[in-house]
Amino acid sequence: xxxxxxxxxxxxxxxxxxxxxxxxxxxxxxxxxxxxxxxxxxxxxxxxxxxxxxxxxxxxxxxxxxxxxxxxxxxxxxxxxxxxxxxxxxxxxxxxxxxxxxxxxxxxxxxxxxxxxxxxxxxxxxxxxxxxxxxxxxxxxxxxxxxxxxxxxxxxxxxxxxxxxxxxxxxxxxxxxxxxxxxxxxxxxxxxxxxxxxxxxxxxxxxxxxxxxxxxxxxxxxxxxxxxxxxxxxxxxxxxxxxxxxxxxxxxxxxxxxxxxxxxxxxxxxxxxxxxxxxxxxxxxxxxxxxxxxxxxxxxxxxxxxxxxxxxxxxxxxxxxxxxxxxxxxxxxxxxxxxxxxxxxxxxxxxxxxxxxxxxxxxxxxxxxxxxxxxxxxxxxxxxxxxxxxxxxxxxxxxxxxxxxxxxxxxxxxxxxxxxxxxxxxxxxxxxxxxxxxxxxxxxxxxxxxxxxxxxxxxxxxxxxxxxxxxxxxxxxxxxxxxxxxxxxxxxxxxxxxxxxxxxxxxxxxxxxxxxxxxxxxxxxxxxxxxxxxxxxxxxxxxxxxxxxxxxxxxxxxxxxxxxxxxxxxxxxxxxxxxxxxxxxxxxxxxxxxxxxxxxxxxxxxxxxxxxxxxxxxxxxxxxxxxxxxxxxxxxxxxxxxxxxxxxxxxxxxxxxxxxxxxxxxxxxxxxxxxxxxxxxxxxxxxxxxxxxxxxxxxxxxxxxxxxxxxxxxxxxxxxxxxxxxxxxxxxxxxxxx
Amino acid sequence: xxxxxxxxxxxxxxxxxxxxxxxxxxxxxxxxxxxxxxxxxxxxxxxxxxxxxxxxxxxxxxxxxxxxxxxxxxxxxxxxxxxxxxxxxxxxxxxxxxxxxxxxxxxxxxxxxxxxxxxxxxxxxxxxxxxxxxxxxxxxxxxxxxxxxxxxxxxxxxxxxxxxxxxxxxxxxxxxxxxxxxxxxxxxxxxxxxxxxxxxxxxxxxxxxxxxxxxxxxxxxxxxxxxxxxx
Numbered sequence: 001x002x003x004x005x006x007x008x009x010x011x012x013x014x015x016x017x018x019x020x021x022x023x024x025x026x027x028x029x030x031x032x033x034x035x036x037x038x039x040x041x042x043x044x045x046x047x048x049x050x051x052x053x054x055x056x057x058x059x060x061x062x063x064x065x066x067x068x069x070x071x072x073x074x075x076x077x078x079x080x081x082x083x084x085x086x087x088x089x090x091x092x093x094x095x096x097x098x099x100x101x102x103x104x105x106x107x108x109x110x111x112x113x114x115x116x117x118x119x120x121x122x123x124x125x126x127x128x129x130x131x132x133x134x135x136x137x138x139x140x141x142x143x144x145x146x147x148x149x150x151x152x153x154x155x156x157x158x159x160x161x162x163x164x165x166x167x168x169x170x171x172x173x174x175x176x177x178x179x180x181x182x183x184x185x186x187x188x189x190x191x192x193x194x195x196x197x198x199x200x201x202x203x204x205x206x207x208x209x210x211x212x213x214x215x216x217x218x219x220x221x222x223x224x225x226x227x228x229x230x231x232x233x234x235x236x237x238x239x240x241x242x243x244x245x246x247x248x249x250x251x252x253x254x255x256x257x258x259x260x261x262x263x264x265x266x267x268x269x270x271x272x273x274x275x276x277x278x279x280x281x282x283x284x285x286x287x288x289x290x291x292x293x294x295x296x297x298x299x300x301x302x303x304x305x306x307x308x309x310x311x312x313x314x315x316x317x318x319x320x321x322x323x324x325x326x327x328x329x330x331x332x333x334x335x336x337x338x339x340x341x342x343x344x345x346x347x348x349x350x351x352x353x354x355x356x357x358x359x360x361x362x363x364x365x366x367x368x369x370x371x372x373x374x375x376x377x378x379x380x381x382x383x384x385x386x387x388x389x390x391x392x393x394x395x396x397x398x399x400x401x402x403x404x405x406x407x408x409x410x411x412x413x414x415x416x417x418x419x420x421x422x423x424x425x426x427x428x429x430x431x432x433x434x435x436x437x438x439x440x441x442x443x444x445x446x447x448x449x450x451x452x453x454x455x456x457x458x459x460x461x462x463x464x465x466x467x468x469x470x471x472x473x474x475x476x477x478x479x480x481x482x483x484x485x486x487x488x489x490x491x492x493x494x495x496x497x498x499x500x501x502x503x504x505x506x507x508x509x510x511x512x513x514x515x516x517x518x519x520x521x522x523x524x525x526x527x528x529x530x531x532x533x534x535x536x537x538x539x540x541x542x543x544x545x546x547x548x549x550x551x552x553x554x555x556x557x558x559x560x561x562x563x564x565x566x567x568x569x570x571x572x573x574x575x576x577x578x579x580x581x582x583x584x585x586x587x588x589x590x591x592x593x594x595x596x597x598x599x600x601x602x603x604x605x606x607x608x609x610x611x612x613x614x615x616x617x618x619x620x621x622x623x624x625x626x627x628x629x630x631x632x633x634x635x636x637x638x639x640x641x642x643x644x645x646x647x648x649x650x651x652x653x654x655x656x657x658x659x660x661x662x663x664x665x666x667x668x669x670x671x672x673x674x675x676x677x678x679x680x681x682x683x684x685x686x687x688x689x690x691x692x693x694x695x696x697x698x699x700x701x702x703x704x705x706x707x708x709x710x711x712x713x714x715x716x717x718x719x720x721x722x723x724x725x726x727x728x729x730x731x732x733x734x735x736x737x738x
Numbered sequence: 739x740x741x742x743x744x745x746x747x748x749x750x751x752x753x754x755x756x757x758x759x760x761x762x763x764x765x766x767x768x769x770x771x772x773x774x775x776x777x778x779x780x781x782x783x784x785x786x787x788x789x790x791x792x793x794x795x796x797x798x799x800x801x802x803x804x805x806x807x808x809x810x811x812x813x814x815x816x817x818x819x820x821x822x823x824x825x826x827x828x829x830x831x832x833x834x835x836x837x838x839x840x841x842x843x844x845x846x847x848x849x850x851x852x853x854x855x856x857x858x859x860x861x862x863x864x865x866x867x868x869x870x871x872x873x874x875x876x877x878x879x880x881x882x883x884x885x886x887x888x889x890x891x892x893x894x895x896x897x898x899x900x901x902x903x904x905x906x907x908x909x910x911x912x913x914x915x916x917x918x919x920x921x922x923x924x925x926x927x928x929x930x931x932x933x934x935x936x937x938x939x940x941x942x943x944x945x946x947x948x949x950x951x952x953x954x955x956x957x958x959x960x961x962x963x964x965x966x967x968x969x
Contacts, residue, residue, distance in 0.1 A: 153849050157880070158790040160750025244748050244793025336747060423851045423880040425944050425951070426788075428754045442949070558949055 001359050005035045015042035021373050028367055036304045036353060036360040040368070043271035043309055044278060047533050050372035053499035054531045057509050061516045061526045067488060068527055069190065075116040075267060076186075077527025078193055079489045081553050083448060086190040088122035090528035091130075091183035091454065091493040091549040095535055097238040098180040102147025106180050107155040107241030111313055113184040114159060115267040118250050119316065121194040121257050122186025125427060126441050127156050129166040129182045130454040130493070130547040134175030136410050136733055141170070144178055146734065151241075152182065153421040158243035159250070162430050163422035164439035166454050167547075170410040173462075176537025181493040183454055183549040187443055194257060196266040196276075198284035198319045198345050203263060205277070205288065205343040206325070208332060209249045209315040213298035215239045216272070216311025245314040245337070252335040253316060259331065261324030268315040274308045276317040277343075278351055281365045287346035288365060292355040296338040304353060304360035319345060379505035382465055388588075388597035390580035390662030395591065399664055400714040402591050403635045406665070408725035409590045410733075412632055417730040431557050435644070437482035437628055438552070440560045449557030451485030453550045457631070458543035460599035463584040465507045465544055469514020470602045471669060476550030477522050478628035481611040482672065484561040484618040485552025487522065492529040492548055497541020499533045507544040508533070515546060521604035522611075524550070561618045563627035565645030565675060568705035570624055571682055574634065575689070575698045576610060576671030578655035580662025586631045587665035602669045609694045610670050617674065622685055625675040634701075635664040637673050639709055639722050648706035648719055655699050660712060675704060739963050741767035741783040744811070746802045746830075751788030751943065755824065758943040759785070762959035772805040783820040783962055784811050786827030788880070788941060798841060798883050799829030808834050820864055820962070821935040825881055828927070828937035837928055837937045838896070839888030845920025849882035853951065854940055855916055856904040856926050863933045864965040865903065868957035874911050875954035877940045879918060884939035886921035886928075893922055903927035903936055 005011070012022045015038055025033055025041050033041065047053060063071035069086055070078035076090035094109025110127060117124050129152055134141045156163045161184070216239035256262055264284065266276040273295070281288035292307050302310075320328055325341065332339035346352075351368060353361040395402065406412055419434040431449060432440035438451040455475045461468030473490065480487045492515060497504035519525055535542040554560055582588050583597025617623045625645070629637045634654075642648055654663040676682050682700070689698045708716035741759050745752050752769070759767045767785070768778050777784060791802035802808070808830075815821050815836055823831040831837045844850060858866055858873040869875065888896070896902055904926040908916035913924040919939075927938025942955030 150848070157849055157851075157882075158748070158750075158793060160789060242793065244790060244795065247750065247790075248747055420852050421849050423849070425851060425878045425880060425941070426751060426754065428757060428944050428946070428950055430951075431949055446949075 003034055007032055016046055039305045039309045040274050043274045044368050045372045049271050052373045053375050053377050056376055057512045062519045063525050065525045071527050075119045080190055084190050086188050088117050088120045088188055089185040090116050091181055091491040092530040093493055093532040094180045095532050098148055099178050101238040102144050103151040104238050104240050106148040106151030108239045108313055109180050109182045110152055110155040111241045111246050112269050113182045117184045117186035119265050119267045121192050122188035124161045124184050124186045126185045127161050127163045128454045131168045132174045132179035133170050135172040136170050138175045149418050149421055155241055155243045157423040159247050162424045162426045164424050165434050168415050173543045177535045177542050179495050181547045194265050196280050196283055198264040198280040198286050201347045203319050203345045204325055204341045206318045206320050207340045207342045210245045211296045211298040212310045213312045217309045239311050239313050241313050248335045249314050252332050252337055255331050256328050261321050261328045262318055264319040266317050272311050278368050282369050287348035287350045289346050289352040290343035294340050294342040296340050304355040377499050377505045378502045379509045380502045381506050385463055385598045388583040390582050390659050393582050395661035399661055399711050404725050406590055406632050407639050408729045413729035414726045437479045440483050442557045447556040449554040451480040451483045451552035453479035456547045458545045459584050461511055461544040463599040465510035466514040467599050467601055469511035470518040472546050472548045473515055473518035474602045474607050476548040480550050480552030481614050482626045482628045485554050487524050487552045489525050489527045490548050490550050492526050494531045495535050495545040496533050497536040504541045511544055511546045522608055561626045563641050563644055565641050565647040565704045566624040570675040570677050570704045572701045573674045573698050574701050578668050580658040580666040581668045582666055585667045600667050600669050606694055607670045614672050622681045623674045624677055627673045629671040633665045633667050642709045642719055643722055647704050648708045649704045650710045651702040739763050739782050740780050742770045742777055742781045743767045743785045744770045746772040746791035748791045748793055749787050749789035755785050755787045755943040758946045758959045762963040772807050774807050777810045786823040786830050788825030791826055799833040802830045803833035815935050818934050823937040825939055831937040836935050838892045841883050842885040842887050843883050844885050850918055851880040854879040855907050855909050857907045859902045865936045865961055868961040877942050877955045878944040879940045881939055885919045886925040901929040903929050
């Protein structure tokens with residue numbers, strides 16, 4: 001091998017490798033790397049691909065349960081959902097590209113996560129997303145919202161998967177670094193899951209899908225760097241999505257898998273051909289030899305370096321049964337896609353790349369992954385904030401005024417403007433569309449279904465990473481319980497600042513501990529995930545945002561529960577303990593402008609008991625509506641139920657001993673609102689709560705009916721007024737009026 | 739009723755319409771690949787499903803309109819055979835000359851997916867015999883380019899010949915108030931001269947079950963299932 005280009009310290013730095021990491025490379029291969037090899041190392045050893053800062057801590061997350069078929073480490077997680085079926089799902093971020101080029105960044109985020117799911121043999125059945133934007137008054141926010149939403153829709157709508165749910169929030173800490181987290185969910189037969197592990201020596205390695213271009217070179221390296229004001233100069237590293245090509249790739253891959261010719265499959269995502277080839281070989285304890293002359297290219301004169309680092313979209317790598325290569329090629333030709341045998345598996349445990357007859361790289365394949373740097377970065381715990389006593393925080397406005405303001409505030413306002421741009425009805429299985437606690441989809445012709453949610457409360461994570469991490473998982477759990485689903489597993493998308501700063505590293509460490517604690521107690525393991533670090537601009541990190549994508553199973557989707565009030569004269573019950581927790585609440589921020597105080601703690605054991613009790617109430621038909629309480633507390637929960645059902649309510653009693661604004665807007669955890677039709681059912685619920693053997697309590701708050709929501713000692717608020725406030729903000733903001 | 743559903747590269751609601759036909763007729767329609775030159779013998783109904791054929795690149799429906807199978811569809815229509823184009827299928831029908839007019843970008847320039855009310859134009863066609871004229875039904879829309887436009891003469895002719903199959907409206911039947919995309923005369927779907935070709939932007943195939951939004955779309959498939967040839 002010859003080195004056409006000298007490897008200088010500057011070149012090493014441009015590849016995002018630290019001097020000691022370069023020394024590690026020299027020691028590993030015993031010589032100076034070629035430029036192509038340096039590129040390969042930079043792709044494999046960046047934060048995005050190697051998890052070098054987070055790996056140590058991620059080990060603490062629970063990943064097993066009897067229903068887990070595949071935990072983290074593959075393209076996506078897999079759980080058994082009964083009837084011989086498996087649910088395959090994962091969430092992944094596309095934060096940096098979406099800030100630079102919102103439409104394309106978002107489309108390729110959706111495309112990438114869909115590929116992760118169908119690579120495993122699953123047909124995608126739903127997408128969700130969690131979006132975080134800067135302050136609404138920041139000059140870039142409107143354009144970013146518009147581009148990201150159009151991009152998510154543009155890809156999912158064309159690909160043909162319903163986008164059924166998600167979350168969207170605003171905060172100034174995302175001004176220079178938005179978050180775009182996309183989740184995809186697919187269904188496969190439980191015994192027909194496909195993996196990345198290559199087997200057999202001399203088997204053909206096949207390149208499938210779109211051609212390779214110069215787009216996205218070093219995308220994963222960019223995603224592992226912090227932004228400064230010149231972020232937009234990085235635009236050329238953002239790839240362009242082609243949902244049409246992906247739809248063809250989906251159909252061709254599933255058809256190919258049915259034909260029995262696939263031994264191993266890996267999508268070319270971050271770090272493209274490099275990471276897909278290395279992973280397939282390393283997992284199978286095999287070497288890989290690639291002949292780049294065979295790679296279908298979109299542009300002429302591409303170098304080995306460019307081909308190995310291109311992140312062109314809609315591409316796959318497979319190891320095929322040699323006898324079936326011809327049949328496989330016919331399937332791909334039918335769908336008009338490229339098919340090329342570009343290499344073979346070997347017994348050398350080397351990753352060899354040839355171009356124009358010359359060896360451009362020859363590296364030990366296992367060590368490329370296994371010997372990636374692993375850092376135990378220094379971290380500090382976020383200082384504990386004082387608990388705010390509700391008595392010390394008077395309300396400057398009436399509760400009625402506060403409710404109207406909160407229901408129309410950026411984080412709580414209706415996101416209809418967003419989800420009406422997503423096809424959420426295609427496939428004809430969307431039982432609960434966006435706007436509920438969880439989306440509910442039917443699987444095939446039923447009766448089984450899935451409850452799906454994406455959730456996190458970043459301001460809690462900022463205030464107390466451990467409690468915030470717990471809360472994110474508990475909230476996902478609650479969302480699933482509320483629709484009658486049994487929570488099964490999560491995917492986590494950990495978005496944090498620069499791990500080289502101990503305070504941000506501390507946020508990551510304690511959030512992960514909180515997640516792990518909640519997952520363990522709630523029996524809600526992590527089966528897939530993604531870590532996105534260096535989310536900061538000019539030295540200021542984002543709010544710590546560990547987005548949780550939760551999946552639950554419903555045995556009979558026709559019995560799914562909804563949050564809408566169903567009829568007049570039904571009794572409204574609050575289940576759970578209320579202490580009027582205003583610290584780090586939405587009310588505190590929106591009404592008083594304060595973002596201080598400790599966040600509400602989550603009692604995980606009680607959370608589980610409450611959740612199981614609520615599931616029992618739904619299963620036994622004792623309740624007519626269920627809604628879990630979160631941002632904005634009880635008052636917002638009541639308003640949402642009233643608006644959804646177009647039925648009002650009169651609230652006569654609040655949890656006692658608290659200032660009314662704290663009872664109404666406090667964000668105590670582990671609470672649900674229920675409506676109940678008969679006195680017998682109330683008595684039965686009361687009996688179950690009383691014999692639950694825990695500290696769980698319930699309050700009867702009032703009754704449904706009329707066309708207004710009346711809070712204690714306040715003038716009624718008409719549902720029409722609530723709806724106006726709720727629906728008005730986002731469309732008028734996007735039109736430039738707000 | 740023997741039906742066939744055509745799949746183009748990029749079609750994505752073929753499964754939805756197959757399910758609707760299966761529920762209404764009791765058996766599966768035949769799936770046809772865009773490169774097939776012929777329709778199965780005895781086909782009564784051809785469906786062009788929703789989706790983004792060829793990615794909607796160039797112009798919605800323009801490439802699919804030139805697919806090999808479309809010659810067979812045109813011949814089928816000329817013989818008086820039934821053709822139903824939904825969403826992208828409607829776009830393909832106007833691009834292939836089977837229906838007049840064009841579908842432009844929505845007036846609001848955004849893709850819209852939501853429940854949408856329609857007013858049934860007439861109930862004496864193969865597609866609508868299970869509805870009554872003037873019925874208000876709730877179905878789904880999901881499109882970015884559904885803004886129906888034609889020259890004044892064409893519109894006058896469609897109206898004069900009573901060929902507007904469905905109009906957008908609100909829950910009370912107000913067509914102006916319920917128009918989501920700027921279509922002229924609130925047109926959501928139109929018939930060919932002989933009433934055997936129907937193109938419509940909304941998705942009746944997604945409203946066939948109480949569990950998933952409602953059953954107002956079922957009437958269209960039940961009408962087709964009951965159809966026994968031109969009177």
